[in-house]
Amino acid sequence: MTSTIECLEFNCWFNYKQLKKIEKECLYSPLFYSSINNTTWRLQVDRLHPTVLGIYLTLIDGAPCTLCSYKLSMITNTKPSLLIFINKCTQQRIFPSNGFSWGFENFCTRRELKDERHLICDPKTKLINVRCTISIEILTPNNITDDHHLATDLFHTRSLELWIEFLKRNNDLPELTNRVNREIENNLK
Incomplete structure (x- = not known):
């Protein structure tokens, strides 16, 4: 068995006004397809908690799949752009079935989101850029x-x-x- 690690990175845009609302429904990113290992991913934002936002990585198609690590962060609108609210998992995570999620229940607080609005919210579009970086373990027989x-x-x-x-x-x-x-x-x- 040969094991190789492939890194993927994708960005998703979320509306700031939608992020700051306290709602039962999650916000979903568009789907991201990876031809490297034939998987489809999506980010979802949990807005239910009154003081924190949770962000989760969900495998939509391609299970089972193993991640060696993953990182979720926001990107500032400054020049050069910087990463902020970096949440990283360095433990192996298995996605045994489609629809399975791993993520961060306390990605950032609502207060931090408000305080850093000028750094993370695009002044024209009012969108916030969330970056996902994942390292996928690919097993080849x-x-x-x-x-x-x-x-x-x-x-x-x-x-x-x-x-x-x-x-x-x-x-x-x-x-x-x-x-x-x-x-x-x-x-x-």
């Missing part, structure tokens, strides 16, 4: 045994040895692989 290592990592009801035995006894490899994939998919739902 080197041989068929590695493929089944991945399957048994996700599907613990059978051992690797048992999967290999199934392969040795079954001439119809695609059919077995499809059955394994269906069982894994059912377990992740």
Whole structure:
């Protein structure tokens, strides 16, 4: 099994007036598609808490996926632009299914958002730029045994040895692989 790390970065714009409102509904960014590992991401802002904003990274499509680290921050409108409210997670985070989120419940306080408005809010558009930087672990199988290592990592009801035995006894490899994939998919739902 070969593991490589790929870094992605994308920016999302949110309306300042919408961010400062206390609402039950989250604010959602547009979707960001990564062709590196065929995943689709979105940021969502939790505005329900009266004193803090939460920002979360959500995997929309491409599960399962493992991040080595991720960072969420806002970008100032100064020249040169700077990062502010930097929130970073350096622990590995697994997104086992589509729609799964990791993030920061206390990304920044509402007071900080108001105090730094002149730095983060574009004077013309009244938009705030939020940057997301993620490091994705991409596992590439080197041989068929590695493929089944991945399957048994996700599907613990059978051992690797048992999967290999199934392969040795079954001439119809695609059919077995499809059955394994269906069982894994059912377990992740």
